[in-house]
Structure formats: C-alpha cells, structure tokens
Amino acid sequence: MSRRALLEKLALGAGAAAAGAAVWPLAAGVVEPLAAELDAEAPWVDVAGEKEVRADAPLKAALRVPVRDGFFTTLLELGAVWLRRGPGGNIAALSGTCPHLGCGIDFDAKGAFACPCHDSKFGPDGAYQKGPSPRSMDPLPVRLADGRVLVQALRFATGSKARRKI
Template identity: 35%
Template sequence: MTSDGSGPVKGDAGFHTPVGSRRTFFNWATAGIAGLIGAGLAVPLLGYIIAPALKRRERAWVDVGGVGDVPVGEPKQLDYAMTIQDGYLETRSQKAVWAVKQADGQVTVFAPKCTHLGCGYRWAGEEKQFKCPCHGSVFGIDGQVLAGPAPRPLDRLPVKIENGRLMVVFEEFKSGSSTSEAL
C-alpha cells in the first residue's frame, strides 16, 4: 500500500494488470467452440459430396442370358444392357460378350474386342474360328491366337452360373499389349 492508503505499490506481489477482459475471453472461447463444431459437420458433408466423384466404377455381376441358350461347342454372341454408375453419372450401355459352352457344362466368356487394336471380331462358323476383320487376327474356339498380329489370346471375363442364368463381370482390356490388363 502506498503511504496515503490509496492502493498497492508497483513492486507488490499481489498487483497485476489484466491482459483482456472477461468478455474478450468468452468471445474467443465461443468462436473456438463454434469452429470445432463447424469443422466436425463440414468434414462428413464434404466427404458425402466428393466421394462419388472419387469412387471407381463398380464391377457388378450382370445377367447375360440363360445357360440353356448357349449351344455346346458353338460360340454365341450374347447382347445385354447394363447400367454404369460413374461418380454422379449413370448411363445405360449396350454390351456384348461371346460365350462358349463345353460338353461338361462349363462356360467360357470372352470380351468382345480383339486384343490387337480393340476391333469387334465375329465367329466364322464354317471355319470354326473367331476372325477380326480389321487386321486379320484369327482365334480358335478356345480364344488362342491362330494367326495375325494379335499379341495375346482373347480376354476372358469372370463368369458364374446362378439358377441357370449366366452371370458375367464385364471388363474392358487394354489393346495391343502382350499381357491382359483391365482398364
């Protein structure tokens, strides 16, 4: 205390000057808590909005027809329509595959494009060969290269049979490569 009793002396241990007011502290605390709540709500919201754009195409099993529709030892082209979900975009697409049924009932399904440059090929029944009209590649009924510039056999698709229906996972493959690489 000063000699006149008016207040503490500057060197006194009980004397301190407040840095801010109580109102300033509560304003900062309220803004900090509101910021944390806002960030907590914004992260899931942004994830919900952005996730479809970052998601890869889902490859689902597609019904391409009845197994009974495919004759034994004779390839058949099976046409079907499928819905493709790519991010926010949903499109309906016409696709085709070649199915070959063996005598034991097993079915092999080939992608519809030549492995050389991706042209569509056809089955030449009289010659028992798949032929590509673009550059002359020729494939056997098992998909193996018999002639032409094709660098690898025909690409096989995953296949399963459920309740007499042929189910396929459609994939597109890189053309011109000696190894089978899905796009």
C-alpha cells in the same frame, strides 16, 4: 461416374478407336486411358439364359451395363461377349473385343473367331492363331444364378502381350 460423363467418354473412345484402325501405333496410347475410366466398376451383367449356351457353337451376347442417372437406369451397350460350353459342360466367356485395337470379334463359318479389322484369328477356345493381335482373346469371369449367365464386364488394355485389367 454420371451417365452424361460416361456417354461422353464412350463417344470419345469410339472416335479414337475408329481413328486407331488407320494409325494403330499412335491410337493405342489414346484409347487405353479412356477405357480405363469406363471399366473402374466392372459390374456383373446378366447376358443370357444358361440353356441358350450350347456346345456346338458359341453364343454372342450383348454386354449391357446398367447406368444410373438420378431416378432412371438405362442400359449402356459396351460391346459383346462370346459364351461357349466346354467339354465338361461348364460355361466360359470370352470378351468380344479384339486385344489388338478393340474391334468386335466375329465367329466365322470355319469354326474360329476372327477380327474383321486387321484379320487376327483365334481358335474356338479363343487361343491366338495369327494376325496382329498380341494375345489370345480375353476370358471374362462367369457366374450362374437362377438359370442365368452373369459375366463380369472387365476390360483389358489393347495392344499389349500382357493381359492388363483397366
């Protein structure tokens, strides 16, 4: 997909997501087909240094995907990823996109993840706690290379209990 086509799809997707916050049952069917085209390649993205990820609090990193346009490569921001270090020291990644309708998930002062759009709550491990989200936060594959954390920019359908890659 060309850079121009990708940017056009993103603009349409952002508009659909904003409208979806108001009329979510209607929007779920509009947002998903657009997102499906964006995530066909699911590249591995360098999101942080390994040492930046601590055990006491998750680290929010931007998910910037390189998009090639002729001779140029630009970084396109596709949301965020939350990185956390588990008890054994392993690094895990959770998509920062809410499984309900795709808003950005925050980490609150009480030590849990929360979505500001419709108040879904998730535990520190991303497990569903309450609210309209149909499932827990979506885990993303992680790879470590040369002291860097790479995350695969997978995307999942919103609004469904089943975790479906798109």
